[in-house]
Amino acid sequence: MQELIARAKELLANGTVARVLGWKAGDLPYNPEPAYFEKEEDFKDFVYNGFCGANLSKYMIEATKLEGKTLVCLKPCDTYSFNQLIMEHRVDREKAYIIGVGCKGKLDIEKIKKQGIKGIQSISGAEITDDAETLTINTLYGDKTIPYADGMLERCHVCKGKEHKIYDEIIGESKDTKDADRFDEVSRIESMKPEEKFAFFQKELSKCIRCNACRNACPACSCRKCVFDSNKFDSSQKANVDSFEEKMFHIIRAFHVAGRCTDCGECSRVCPQGIPLHLFNRKFIKDIDEFYGEFQAGEDITVKGPLTSFTFEDVEPSVVAERG
Amino acid sequence: MSIEANEEFRPKIVAFCCNWCSYAGADLAGSSRLAYPADVKIIRVPCSCRVNPMFILRAFEKGADGVIMCGCHPGDCHYSTGNYYARRRMTLLFSMLDYIGVENGRTRVEWVSAAEGVKFSTTMNEFVEKIHSLGKNVRLGDLRCRN
Numbered sequence: 347m348q349e350l351i352a353r354a355k356e357l358l359a360n361g362t363v364a365r366v367l368g369w370k371a372g373d374l375p376y377n378p379e380p381a382y383f384e385k386e387e388d389f390k391d392f393v394y395n396g397f398c399g400a401n402l403s404k405y406m407i408e409a410t411k412l413e414g415k416t417l418v419c420l421k422p423c424d425t426y427s428f429n430q431l432i433m434e435h436r437v438d439r440e441k442a443y444i445i446g447v448g449c450k451g452k453l454d455i456e457k458i459k460k461q462g463i464k465g466i467q468s469i470s471g472a473e474i475t476d477d478a479e480t481l482t483i484n485t486l487y488g489d490k491t492i493p494y495a496d497g498m499l500e501r502c503h504v505c506k507g508k509e510h511k512i513y514d515e516i517i518g519e520s521k522d523t524k525d526a527d528r529f530d531e532v533s534r535i536e537s538m539k540p541e542e543k544f545a546f547f548q549k550e551l552s553k554c555i556r557c558n559a560c561r562n563a564c565p566a567c568s569c570r571k572c573v574f575d576s577n578k579f580d581s582s583q584k585a586n587v588d589s590f591e592e593k594m595f596h597i598i599r600a601f602h603v604a605g606r607c608t609d610c611g612e613c614s615r616v617c618p619q620g621i622p623l624h625l626f627n628r629k630f631i632k633d634i635d636e637f638y639g640e641f642q643a644g645e646d647i648t649v650k651g652p653l654t655s656f657t658f659e660d661v662e663p664s665v666v667a668e669r670g
Numbered sequence: 671m672s673i674e675a676n677e678e679f680r681p682k683i684v685a686f687c688c689n690w691c692s693y694a695g696a697d698l699a700g701s702s703r704l705a706y707p708a709d710v711k712i713i714r715v716p717c718s719c720r721v722n723p724m725f726i727l728r729a730f731e732k733g734a735d736g737v738i739m740c741g742c743h744p745g746d747c748h749y750s751t752g753n754y755y756a757r758r759r760m761t762l763l764f765s766m767l768d769y770i771g772v773e774n775g776r777t778r779v780e781w782v783s784a785a786e787g788v789k790f791s792t793t794m795n796e797f798v799e800k801i802h803s804l805g806k807n808v809r810l811g812d813l814r815c816r817n
Contacts, residue, residue, distance in 0.1 A: 536769065544771025544809055573724070590810055594727045597766055601723050604762055626766070633765045638758070653762075656754035658744065663757065663779040666764040 347394045347474065350419065350447065350517050355386055357417055363443050364414025367405055369398040375468050376455045380405055394419065396472035396481075399452040399499060401612045403427035403437075404565040410438040418442055421449040422520060423501070425511040426608035426644030427565035432512075433647045434606070436568045446510035448474055448518025451494065451502035456620060458483070458497045463490050474518055495525070501611025501624065504528035511645060528609065532628050551592040553619040556585050560613035560623050566603035566643075573598070600626035605634060605653035608644040637661050681735040681801040683710045685794070686725065688718045690748040691783045692740030698787030706794035709801075710738075718742070719752030723763045726777065730810040736776045736801040740790070743781040753781070772809050775800050 354366045370381040370391040378393045380400050401424045409416040420428060425446065431437040453472060458481070465486030471478045471494065481497050483490045495503075504527065508520035535543055561567045561574065573579065574595065586592045600607075600623075609631060613623040634641055638652045638660070687693040693714050699706060715721055718741025729737045739760060747753045760779050768774040780793045 540768075540771045540773060542771070543769065547770045590731050593770060593810070594724075594731065597727060597763075597770070598724055601763065601766070629766060629769050630762055633762055637761060653755070653758055656751065656758055658754070660754065660757055661761060663760040663764050663777075665761065666768050667774045 347392075350394060350445065351389050351392055353445065353515075353517060354383070354392075354417055355389060357443065358383075358386065362415065363417040364412070365409075366417040366419075367402050367409055368419045369393050369400065374466075376453070376458075376466065376472075382409075394447060395474060396451070396453040396494075396497075397455065399454075399612075399615050401427055401563070401565055401610050403431055404563065404568070404612075406437045406442055407431065407568055410441040412441075415441050415443050417445060419445050419447045420510070420513070421447055421452075422508045422510050423449075423506055423608070423610050424565075425513065426506065426642070427610050428644070429511050429647050430606055430608055430644035431565060431568065433644075433651075434568065444513045446513035446516040448516075448520045449508060450474060450519075450521035451498045451505070451523035453481070453494075453497045454499040454615070457499070458492070461492060461496065463492070495523070498523060499611065499615060500622075501609070501614070506609070506642070528628060529632050531622075532625060532632050535625065547593070548589065550621050551596055552589065553621055554586060554592045554596070555619060556595065557618060559616045559618060561599060563612045563616040564599075564603060564607075565610065565612065566606045566608070567599070569602075573602070596623065596626055599623075600630060603627065604630040605641070605651040606643050607631065608642070637665070679802065679806060681709050681798060681806075682733055683707075683736045683738065683794075683798060683801060684729040684734045685710050685712045686715050686718070686721045686737070686739045687712050687782075688720075688741040688748075688753075689714055689716050691742035691746065691781075692718075692790065694784035695740070695782040695786050695790040698784065699790040700787075702787045704787055704791035706791040707798045709798055710794050717747065717749050717752040718756040719747075719749070721756060721760075723759060726763060727810075730776075730807060733807075733811065735804075735807040736778075736797060738778045738780060738793075738797050740780050740782045740793075743783055746783060773804050775804050776807060 357363045366383040369378040371393045372379050376397045378398050380402055383389055402418050403424050406418055432439055463483055466483055468484045471481040479494050480491050481494055502523045503525055505524040508522055510516055607627045611624050617623055634652045641652050687696055696712055721739055726737050741753045744753055764777050778797055782790050
């Protein structure tokens, strides 16, 4: 982190960049928030640790419209989103200075709290430079130690790899955290009976409060005007009034990013209700892989997305019914 | 016993038909005196590619029991490639509906050309029969205040 701060200050001082987009410490030890740093003294709040899960690519849509270059800290998975935004002409590569930051898996405070850890005062072992395999959590009721992997976000267990796809320089080491297949859960749901599937999604989606956090945090949801903001539309900008609207919102949200979703997992991370929203995105990714060939959005900006291209031999929609 | 329970189930079916092939196919079915159930409500769209996934969901929201989309045969699109894009979209959408537990017989895509009046009427007869066997669409309606 010190190396990152020193380099950011240097680039700011020599005028290469006009501002730095990173994370600053929040009110609690586990909720750093994205922030701009424009002056050297601002850096006293700068943090980069295991809780810095936010994907800053989304903020670059607005940042690259500002005067001068913006230095942005991107984790390996965030670079996929950035690439995808370049492809869609939503960010200006010339106005971004990308520092690829190391990542050893990001932490999920909800998951830590679920393990019965209450009254958290401070957490050590979350530092990115720290090689420790455990997290030591100082709570009101004494110290607790858990393995680092037990506190990790779901998306880090199915990590796409620790290679930065786009960067100007890389600071910090990354560590591979993949220990599961990302389609396991999707396959499990697919194998359920229709009534069970329906009951599962009914239960999950009924928790939705339509705060729109999933949409706002998603780097692929980059429309200037969202369809859900239209006042001509029944489901716009309000709480769900019936059980259909919950499903419609989530199906359409996922559909609008199908083929562009890099599976960065921000939707599930920001959901205050803990709905596993990535299950929708992953279903589309799984189907795209199965029907139209393997595709990873944001990996290669020269390849057209699966929903903006076609082949004459594509499968017919009846394949869904035939598959059973 | 409620009044509704005594009534025979008449499905509500929405058919999105492309202006250039399927809508003309439906016309031909009519002028050839081929019968298909009156439960099918046709909505004309400029191209099958115009059908937004939201249209399908909104049809269900407003009480449809089945939605069918008809377009030109692949390769015959009036706008050259519209139906190829539509085909990919619908495949993914139908797969998603299946994934959340909606019976996959409620949605269908059929390619009907302007010369295929017979195909149009047989497709619609088949589809209505299928929806009859599946019954009323409850899963995509409002489930509040129901048990």
